[in-house]
Amino acid sequence: MLTNITMGQYYPVDSRVHRLDPRIKLVLTIAFIVIVFLAKTFLGYALILGFVWLTARLANVPFRMLLRGLKPLRLIIVLTFLLNLFFTSGATLWVEFWIIRIYREGFLQAAFYSLRLVFLVIGTSLLTLTTSPVSLSDGIEILLSPLKKIHFPAHELAMMMTIALRFIPTLLEETDKIMKAQMARGADFESGNLISRAKAMVPLLVPLFVSAFRRAGDLAMAMESRCYHGGQGRTRLRVLKITRNDWIACGAVAALLALIILEGIFL
Amino acid sequence: MPIEVVHLTHCYSEGSALRTVALNDVSFRIEDGEFVGIIGHTGSGKSTLVQHLNGLLKPSSGQVLIDGEDLNGEHVNRRVLRQRIGLVFQYPEYQLFEETVAKDIAFGPKNQGLSAAEIDERVRYAMDCVHLNYDKYAERSPFELSGGQMRRVAIAGVLAMRPSVLILDEPTAGLDPRGRDKILTMLEELHARENVTILMVSHSMDDMARLATRLIVMSEGKIVAEGTPREIFARDDMMTSIGLDVPEAARLCAALRAKGYSLPADLFMPEELKEHLLRLWKEGSAC
Numbered sequence: 037m038l039t040n041i042t043m044g045q046y047y048p049v050d051s052r053v054h055r056l057d058p059r060i061k062l063v064l065t066i067a068f069i070v071i072v073f074l075a076k077t078f079l080g081y082a083l084i085l086g087f088v089w090l091t092a093r094l095a096n097v098p099f100r101m102l103l104r105g106l107k108p109l110r111l112i113i114v115l116t117f118l119l120n121l122f123f124t125s126g127a128t129l130w131v132e133f134w135i136i137r138i139y140r141e142g143f144l145q146a147a148f149y150s151l152r153l154v155f156l157v158i159g160t161s162l163l164t165l166t167t168s169p170v171s172l173s174d175g176i177e178i179l180l181s182p183l184k185k186i187h188f189p190a191h192e193l194a195m196m197m198t199i200a201l202r203f204i205p206t207l208l209e210e211t212d213k214i215m216k217a218q219m220a221r222g223a224d225f226e227s228g229n230l231i232s233r234a235k236a237m238v239p240l241l242v243p244l245f246v247s248a249f250r251r252a253g254d255l256a257m258a259m260e261s262r263c264y265h266g267g268q269g270r271t272r273l274r275v276l277k278i279t280r281n282d283w284i285a286c287g288a289v290a291a292l293l294a295l296i297i298l299e300g301i302f303l
Numbered sequence: 304m305p306i307e308v309v310h311l312t313h314c315y316s317e318g319s320a321l322r323t324v325a326l327n328d329v330s331f332r333i334e335d336g337e338f339v340g341i342i343g344h345t346g347s348g349k350s351t352l353v354q355h356l357n358g359l360l361k362p363s364s365g366q367v368l369i370d371g372e373d374l375n376g377e378h379v380n381r382r383v384l385r386q387r388i389g390l391v392f393q394y395p396e397y398q399l400f401e402e403t404v405a406k407d408i409a410f411g412p413k414n415q416g417l418s419a420a421e422i423d424e425r426v427r428y429a430m431d432c433v434h435l436n437y438d439k440y441a442e443r444s445p446f447e448l449s450g451g452q453m454r455r456v457a458i459a460g461v462l463a464m465r466p467s468v469l470i471l472d473e474p475t476a477g478l479d480p481r482g483r484d485k486i487l488t489m490l491e492e493l494h495a496r497e498n499v500t501i502l503m504v505s506h507s508m509d510d511m512a513r514l515a516t517r518l519i520v521m522s523e524g525k526i527v528a529e530g531t532p533r534e535i536f537a538r539d540d541m542m543t544s545i546g547l548d549v550p551e552a553a554r555l556c557a558a559l560r561a562k563g564y565s566l567p568a569d570l571f572m573p574e575e576l577k578e579h580l581l582r583l584w585k586e587g588s589a590c
Contacts, residue, residue: 210397216359217398220390221460222382222414239410242400246446 047165052281053095054166058175060282061163064289068159071293072152076300081151083299087292088158095166105161106154113150120146173197177267178276191267199255207248214243304370304387304467304500306333306356311365313351325351327524328365333468333502338494340515340532341504344546348524349504350393353470356502357381357388386415389466393473395457396450404430404448404456405441411464429463432497433489451482455489462493468500469493475510483510490514512536512550512571520547536571552576 075081092099106113126141164172177194184190215225218239225236313326326348333339343349354360355367358374358381367374369384392398401407405426412425430437433455440448445456458474474490475483487510493499494514505511511518511532518535520528522545528535536542539549539557548554553571560566564583570576 213392214398216354217390217392217395218410219359220357220385220392221411222386222464223410224382224414239398239400243398246400247397 046168047095047097047101048168049096051094051096051166053091053097053162053285055279055281056166056285057276057278057282058167058171059178059276060278060285061167062172062175062179064285065160065163067289067293069156071289071296072155072159074293074300075152075296077303078148079303080296080299081148081155083292083295084155087288088155088162091162095162097162097165101165102158102161105157105165109153109157113153116153117146117150120149169201170198173201174272174276191270195267203248203251206251207244210247211240211244214240305335306388306468306500306502307368307371308332308352308355309366309368311352311355311367312363313348313355313360314363317363325524326355326362329521329524329526330365331519331526331529333500335467335500336494336498338501338514338516339503340511340518341502341521342506342508342511342518342547343521346523347521349521350472352521353390353472353502353504356468356470357385357390359385359390382414386411386464387466388468388470389461389464391458391461391469391471391474393476394454395461395474396445396453399445399453399457399460402444403442404435404445405437407445407456408460408463411460415464425463425465426459428465429459432462432493433459434485435459449482451478451485454478454482454486458486458489466499468502470502470504472504473506474503475505475507487514508536508548508550508553512552520545522546532571533569537568 072084075084088102089099092102121138121142122136124139124142124145125137126139128140129137130140130143131138167175173194176197177190180188180190180193219225223236223239225233225240228236308329308331311326311329312324315323315325329348329352341349341352351360355362356374358367361375369388372379374381374384399407401410408426408429409422412422417425426441427437430440435452435455440452440456445453448456454474458471461469471490474486478486490501490503491514494501501514503510503514515532518528518530518532519526520535520542527545528538528541536549536553539553542549549557550571552573552575556566556570556576566579566583570579
């Protein structure tokens with residue numbers, strides 16, 4: 037019952053965008069966020085939309101997958117729209133009703149700010165949809181590695197992320213199994229009030245914690261027996277390489293940035 | 304309480320691209336007092352099958368009849384039925400959670416709503432069944448026991464509900480020979496003394512040769528053979544074709560037969576084989 041949950045939102049197909057270097061993708065995503073904030077007109081947004089659409093096409097990711105990322109944030113987006121709509125005053129009054137006044141400027145600003153949120157979410161979804169969690173944490177590790185100079189544990193952080201991601205499906209499976217085993221002994225997880233339900237979780241959580249600790253111990257032992265001693269001097273199996281495609285992607289984002297800046301100056 | 308499985312089919316991830324048929328039109332019947340062994344390769348659907356027998360999984364189609372009553376019928380109380388059909392999962396020691404052995408074993412009877420006195424009696428009974436001394440182990444933490452002992456505590460936790468049918472999924476997996484022998488002896492006694500119907504899933508053909516009165520052989524979600532151990536282990540070509548072993552003794556027997564010794568086809572118990580070989584040897588030395 038729990039095994040059907042897929043991890044993250046990685047969309048496992050092969051494409052030029054998927055194959056991009058995760059470091060480049062991370063940096064470009066940050067650049068994209070800056071671009072979204074730089075855009076001052078709807079024309080700029082049209083350019084950004086075109087860029088996003090093109091990237092999604094190249095990545096073989098259906099557009100509705102991008103929109104799915106908006107679902108958890110729909111409340112914030114709607115709230116942003118409404119607040120800007122009702123509380124911005126301007127020159128052209130469109131609707132006046134009781135205490136509500138909607139100005140043209142208010143509507144435009146509401147649309148602008150909520151679209152900005154939409155683009156931010158879609159842009160970052162493009163990153164997580166096309167980058168597997170493992171290569172994402174690889175990329176984060178390398179990007180953070182300059183901070184090692186000030187004793188920031190970049191490698192350890194990335195390793196923890198990778199291990200946590202690796203064990204989510206395992207723990208889900210384990211939960212399912214223990215749940216069934218306790219149900220076979222007459223445990224009832226479904227009925228009763230809040231307190232009795234919380235109590236019913238004890239036979240599930242205790243074995244789960246015990247096995248998580250056991251697994252952690254086993255894993256630590258296995259890593260140590262293969263001479264793992266942190267990130268110092270460690271080489272990688274798959275060395276990340278910047279390819280032509282990465283330069284093209286950088287060029288495309290740079291072009292978008294230039295267009296947005298020009299549009300901001302001249303319009 | 305006979306169990307009857309009628310045209311049982313089960314698919315995982317129904318309606319998606321990952322749809323896999325784990326059980327395909329499986330039918331069989333288990334009578335009271337039988338000791339049935341289910342054997343099959345990894346992924347042959349054994350574990351899926353046993354989870355259907357006490358209603359933890361729902362069939363995609365087909366029925367499971369307990370005492371002639373459909374387990375998945377509308378007015379059936381599955382929680383009560385689950386207590387009459389005890390299911391011991393693979394590596395059951397991972398489900399222990401209480402502070403003491405006695406409390407953990409009491410979990411099942413407590414869920415049955417028994418009185419404190421009855422629960423105590425059940426715990427003593429179950430610990431006796433699995434050969435754990437009550438005075439010595441009842442107040443110990445289950446997490447400080449050995450692997451074999453933990454497993455026996457877990458099995459006791461199911462036995463304490465006094466099921467009339469006991470289903471075990473690989474009860475000896477990962478145990479040392481001594482721990483394994485203890486579990487098997489315990490099952491043997493339980494079957495003989497308490498007349499509990501036992502259904503056991505196992506990889507170990509030697510365990511099956513020793514205990515089972517009837518075997519069900521599964522492969523790729525289907526039942527491919529059914530019969531007494533004698534009948535099944537005689538068909539060693541069928542067994543190897545679906546990737547299963549025959550007991551050690553039967554293998555030795557086949558090797559000897561290939562060397563030209565005449566031995567009957569149904570030898571699979573070490574004791575019987577020993578008798579036979581001794582007789583052959585005496586006859587041989589006589590001439």
